[in-house]
Amino acid sequence: MGDRVSRQWRLAARPAGMLKESDFVLREEAVPALEGEQVLVRNIYLSLDPTNRIWVNQAESYLPPIQIGEIMRGFAIGVVEESRNSNFHAGDIVQGLIGWQEYAVSNGSGLRILPKDPTIPLTAHFGLFGHIGTTAYFGLLDIGKPKPGETLVVSAAAGAVGSLVGQIGKIKGCRVVGIAGTDEKCRWIKEDLGFDAAINYKTQSVLRSLRRHCSGGVDIYFDNVGGKTLDAVLSHINLKARIVLCGLISQYNATTPEAGLHNISNVLVKRARMEGFIVLDYEHRVEEAVADLTKWLAEGKIQYRIDVVDGLEQAPNVVNRLFDGSNKGKLIVRVSDEPSL
Amino acid sequence: MGDRVSRQWRLAARPAGMLKESDFVLREEAVPALEGEQVLVRNIYLSLDPTNRIWVNQAESYLPPIQIGEIMRGFAIGVVEESRNSNFHAGDIVQGLIGWQEYAVSNGSGLRILPKDPTIPLTAHFGLFGHIGTTAYFGLLDIGKPKPGETLVVSAAAGAVGSLVGQIGKIKGCRVVGIAGTDEKCRWIKEDLGFDAAINYKTQSVLRSLRRHCSGGVDIYFDNVGGKTLDAVLSHINLKARIVLCGLISQYNATTPEAGLHNISNVLVKRARMEGFIVLDYEHRVEEAVADLTKWLAEGKIQYRIDVVDGLEQAPNVVNRLFDGSNKGKLIVRVSDEPSL
Numbered sequence: 163m164g165d166r167v168s169r170q171w172r173l174a175a176r177p178a179g180m181l182k183e184s185d186f187v188l189r190e191e192a193v194p195a196l197e198g199e200q201v202l203v204r205n206i207y208l209s210l211d212p213t214n215r216i217w218v219n220q221a222e223s224y225l226p227p228i229q230i231g232e233i234m235r236g237f238a239i240g241v242v243e244e245s246r247n248s249n250f251h252a253g254d255i256v257q258g259l260i261g262w263q264e265y266a267v268s269n270g271s272g273l274r275i276l277p278k279d280p281t282i283p284l285t286a287h288f289g290l291f292g293h294i295g296t297t298a299y300f301g302l303l304d305i306g307k308p309k310p311g312e313t314l315v316v317s318a319a320a321g322a323v324g325s326l327v328g329q330i331g332k333i334k335g336c337r338v339v340g341i342a343g344t345d346e347k348c349r350w351i352k353e354d355l356g357f358d359a360a361i362n363y364k365t366q367s368v369l370r371s372l373r374r375h376c377s378g379g380v381d382i383y384f385d386n387v388g389g390k391t392l393d394a395v396l397s398h399i400n401l402k403a404r405i406v407l408c409g410l411i412s413q414y415n416a417t418t419p420e421a422g423l424h425n426i427s428n429v430l431v432k433r434a435r436m437e438g439f440i441v442l443d444y445e446h447r448v449e450e451a452v453a454d455l456t457k458w459l460a461e462g463k464i465q466y467r468i469d470v471v472d473g474l475e476q477a478p479n480v481v482n483r484l485f486d487g488s489n490k491g492k493l494i495v496r497v498s499d500e501p502s503l
Numbered sequence: 504m505g506d507r508v509s510r511q512w513r514l515a516a517r518p519a520g521m522l523k524e525s526d527f528v529l530r531e532e533a534v535p536a537l538e539g540e541q542v543l544v545r546n547i548y549l550s551l552d553p554t555n556r557i558w559v560n561q562a563e564s565y566l567p568p569i570q571i572g573e574i575m576r577g578f579a580i581g582v583v584e585e586s587r588n589s590n591f592h593a594g595d596i597v598q599g600l601i602g603w604q605e606y607a608v609s610n611g612s613g614l615r616i617l618p619k620d621p622t623i624p625l626t627a628h629f630g631l632f633g634h635i636g637t638t639a640y641f642g643l644l645d646i647g648k649p650k651p652g653e654t655l656v657v658s659a660a661a662g663a664v665g666s667l668v669g670q671i672g673k674i675k676g677c678r679v680v681g682i683a684g685t686d687e688k689c690r691w692i693k694e695d696l697g698f699d700a701a702i703n704y705k706t707q708s709v710l711r712s713l714r715r716h717c718s719g720g721v722d723i724y725f726d727n728v729g730g731k732t733l734d735a736v737l738s739h740i741n742l743k744a745r746i747v748l749c750g751l752i753s754q755y756n757a758t759t760p761e762a763g764l765h766n767i768s769n770v771l772v773k774r775a776r777m778e779g780f781i782v783l784d785y786e787h788r789v790e791e792a793v794a795d796l797t798k799w800l801a802e803g804k805i806q807y808r809i810d811v812v813d814g815l816e817q818a819p820n821v822v823n824r825l826f827d828g829s830n831k832g833k834l835i836v837r838v839s840d841e842p843s844l
Contacts, residue, residue, distance in 0.1 A: 224772050388767065407771040422763015426729065430748040430779035431565050438771035 166193040169474055170263035171234045177218050179417045180485060183478045185218070186234060186262075193265045199247040203240040203256060203266045203273070208474065208495040209288045210481045211237065211322075212386075215414040224440045234262035234477075237293055239276070239284055241501050250275070253501065257287055262477050264497060274448075282456075284500055289322065289466035289492040290459060291452050297408060297441040298326035299451035303334075304444075305406045305437050306382040310335030313376050315395055318386035318411060319360065320347035321484075322466070322492035326455075327384045328357050329464045336382070339375045341368060341391060343487040355465065364487075368394040379403075387412045396425035403434040415485055467491030507534040510815055511604035512575045518559050520758045521826060524819045526559070527575060527603075534606045540588040544581040544597060544607045544614070549815065549836040550629045551822045552578065552663075553727075556755040565781045575603035575818075578634055580617070580625055582842050591616070594842065598628055603818050605838060615789075623797075625841055630663065630807035630833040631800060632793050638749060638782040639667035640792035644675075645785075646747045646778050647723040651676030654717050656736055659727035659752055660701065661688030662825075663807070663833035667796075668725045669698050670805045677723070680716045682709060682732060684828040696806065705828075709735040720744075728753045730761055737766035746770075746777040756826055808832030 167190050174187040196202055216223050217235050228235055238260035242250050247270045250256070258273040260266045276287055288294055301323075308314055314331040318324040319340025328351060331338045339359045340351045348360035359375040361368060368391055372380070379400035385392050388410030399405070429436055444451075458464040469491040471480050476495060483489040508531050515528040537543055557564050558576050569576055579601035583591050588611045591597070599614040601607045617628055629635055642664075649655060655672040659665040660681025669692060672679040680700045681692045689701035700716040702709055709732055713721070720741035726733050729751030740746070754761060770777055785792075799805040810832040812821045817836060824830040 222772075224774075392767075407767070410768050410771060413768060419765055422761075422765050423767050424760055424763050426733075426748070426764050427751050427754060429777060430751060430781075431563075433565075433779040433781055433784060435779075436770060436777040438774040438776075440771075440774055443774060 166265060167191065168193050168263055168265035170261070171474070171477055173218055173228050173230050173232055173234055175230065176220055177215075179415050180482050181215065181218070181478055186478045188475060194267060196244060196246050196267065199269055200267050201242050201247050201250045201270050201273070202244040203260055203268060204243050205238050205240045205260050205264055205266065205474075205497040206255075206500055207239045207285060207288065207470075208260075208262060208477060208497050209237040209239075209293070210477065210484060210493040210495060211293070212409055212411050212414060212484050214481055215485070224442065235259055236262045236477075237288070238497070239287055239292075240266065255284065255501075257292055262474065264474060285468050285470065285492075285494055286466070288494055289468045290326070290455055290464070293441050294322045294492060295326060295455050296444055296448055296451045297439075298323045298330060299455065300441065300444045300447065301406050301408045301439045302327050302330050302382075302384055305439050306384060306404050308334045308336050308382055311337070312381035313337045313339065313378060313400075314382045314384065315339045315341065315372070315376065315380050316384040316386070317341040317363075317391050317395075318409070319351050319357065320344075321386060321489070323408065324384070324386055325351060325355060325466065326464065329355055329458075331382075332356050333458060333463055339372070341387075346490075347487075350467075363391060369397065372398045382406070384408060385410075389413060390421075393423055393425050396423070396428050399428060399432050399434050401432050401434075403432055405429075405434060405436040407436060407438045411485065468494055470494045470496055472496050507606060508532070509534050509604055509606035511602070512815070512818055514559055514569050514571050514573055514575055516571065517561055518556075520756050521823050522556065522559070522819055527819045529816060535608060537585060537587050537608065540610055541608050542583050542588050542591045542611055542614070543585040544601055544609060545584050546579050546581045546601050546605055546607065546815075546838040547596075547841055548580045548625060548629065548811075549601075549603060549818060549838050550578040550580075550634070551818065551825060551834040551836060552634070553750055553752050553755060553825050555822055556826070565783065576600055577603045577818075578629070579838070580628055580633075581607065596625065596842075598633055603815065605815060626809050626811065626833075626835055627807070629835055630809045631667070631796055631805070634782050635663045635833060636667060636796050637785055637789055637792045638780075639664045639671060640796065641782065641785045641788065642747050642749045642780045643668050643671050643723075643725055646780050647725060647745050649675045649677050649723055652678070653722035654678045654680065654719060654741075655723045655725065656680045656682065656713070656717065656721050657725040657727070658682040658704075658732050658736075659750070660692050660698065661685075662727060662830070664749065665725070665727055666692060666696060666807065667805065670696055670799075672723075672725075673697050674799060674804055680713070682728075687831075688828075691808075704732060710738065713739045723747070725749060726751075730754055734764055734766050737764070737769050740769060740773050740775050742773050742775075744773055744775040746775060748777060748779045752826065809835055811835045811837055813837050 242254040314336040320342040361371040386409040389412035583595040655677040702712040727750040730753035
């Protein structure tokens with residue numbers, strides 16, 4: 163120890179609008195020697211998620227805001243290189259909030275040891291399992307409560323979470339309509355993932371397209387974007403509809419307040435339920451999601467795609483792909499090489 | 504029959520903004536002879552409710568819009584004067600959607616026979632029981648799910664529903680904060696009904712007052728008004744808060760779209776649940792509410808006040824008291840005299 167150096171992205175300024183590299187500063191620091199029951203984790207894959215944008219705001223949210231000068235928070239997968247904690251051993255692959263850094267020193271809390279299964283690539287723990295799969299699984303099944311024959315609409319439908327939500331909806335017997343931002347994404351979710359219909363919100367009217375593709379109304383809306391899309395879907399909900407508020411991507415970079423939501427009256431008239439969802443509340447039930455997702459993957463009923471970028475230094479720029487629509491699958495930064503199993 | 508004449512308010516025009524007498528026309532028509540299994544009901548008390556304003560809109564809602572030329576819909580209590588239906592007998596007191604008219608001919612569907620109890624005045628079936636009590640009871644208990652020690656906020660808190668919601672909240676051990684529009688109403692809910700605090704939204708900042716009176720945040724919001732008040736409360740909700748969307752009075756007379764709801768992101772962040780509620784869904788469970796409300800009334804734990812206006816001809820003008828804040832208790836029109844029991 164002591165001779166190891168870790169590069170780390172620290173928050174340098176409160177961002178306004180899209181994240182800029184200048185909102186962060188890349189520091190090199192010596193990795194301190196372990197104390198007490200600490201473990202040293204080498205970061206391998208850093209997950210970039212829309213919620214990263216929330217965490218750098220000053221405003222109170224579901225986790226404390228990252229303070230100026232602190233290391234940027236981030237889900238990641240790493241390998242334990244040294245351990246003074248009896249729960250972890252050198253060579254363990256762990257997942258948790260390791261952050262935007264090459265090495266993390268941790269007391270082990272919040273780190274989950276991943277099973278070593280040569281048939282499951284590590285990146286699958288972001289593309290299909292981990293916080294992404296758990297979000298899709300519990301958000302849809304626990305909050306959305308889909309029933310066979312119901313119509314499910316999902317926004318950011320080609321995104322990491324949305325693409326899984328739609329596929330789980332199909333497995334549960336729903337008619338699934340996805341909203342995405344490019345023709346390529348629409349083609350992918352329809353032709354490869356089996357969605358019943360896809361709406362390109364950048365070239366089509368969401369309202370008119372919903373009328374066409376959901377002529378029987380919308381029973382479940384899994385919302386990743388908020389804003390105008392949410393309003394459009396609200397105007398189309400059925401009696402006792404469920405709206406899963408999972409993300410509000412359209413709002414995260416807003417520098418002026420949005421026009422506001424106008425169709426809330428339809429939630430009353432249709433006795434609908436709109437409910438917020440954060441995956442961290444489901445950590446104690448992760449294994450349920452993993453079991454089903456593993457089975458569905460083996461049965462060929464579910465697929466995912468990943469978008470891996472090399473180098474921790476890329477993180478602040480690449481994260482914006484989540485907001486400008488240019489990502490193609492679960493966005494991951496490769497921070498270092500996987501150990502050979 | 505045939506010689507009886509019934510005055511009836513029929514819808515004459517689609518109202519814009521507050522209801523005007525000219526939106527309706529008062530007709531006199533001969534009461535037709537009964538056929539089949541029909542019953543003839545003489546209207547005694549007509550209930551005026553905020554939802555009346557919704558029913559005259561062209562827009563689809565939880566009941567079909569009243570068409571131009573149709574008799575205005577309304578909850579009422581009447582007495583059966585003649586019956587060809589074996590379920591009803593002359594002298595039965597019935598409650599249902601009898602409408603804004605002196606006599607109704609009905610096949611009996613939707614009419615509920617009220618028990619004859621000399622200790623319960625007929626008006627109590629609007630002030631405490633009936634659709635008002637059932638709305639407060641199931642809206643709060645089934646959707647709001649109050650737990651002892653939680654903080655409940657209710658808007659239109661001196662209204663027929665709101666005043667019961669607050670009192671039921673106190674019975675269930677909640678800290679209750681009411682929002683109302685006059686100092687007299689605030690005094691009544693605090694001093695007579697036992698609310699913990701009251702906010703006059705016309706003279707005080709709801710946002711600042713909530714901060715003062717709900718320093719621990721809001722666990723349940725029973726919303727009767729929507730609009731800015733809803734937005735203010737949303738900014739103050741606790742983790743896992745429940746928002747019962749029962750009414751949106753502030754919107755019913757709007758002639759231009761409201762500014763929209765801005766704090767929906769807090770529903771996500773706080774994993775809150777916002778759910779629409781219409782009492783008609785609970786008709787099969789009315790007796791549960793009546794049993795508890797009767798007990799609480801006998802125990803002196805609940806009270807109500809009524810605001811009775813004489814004469815069917817007053818209905819179109821008087822209904823606006825629900826929107827200009829001048830009503831003082833459950834608004835009822837006395838259409839004809841009660842029969843002696």
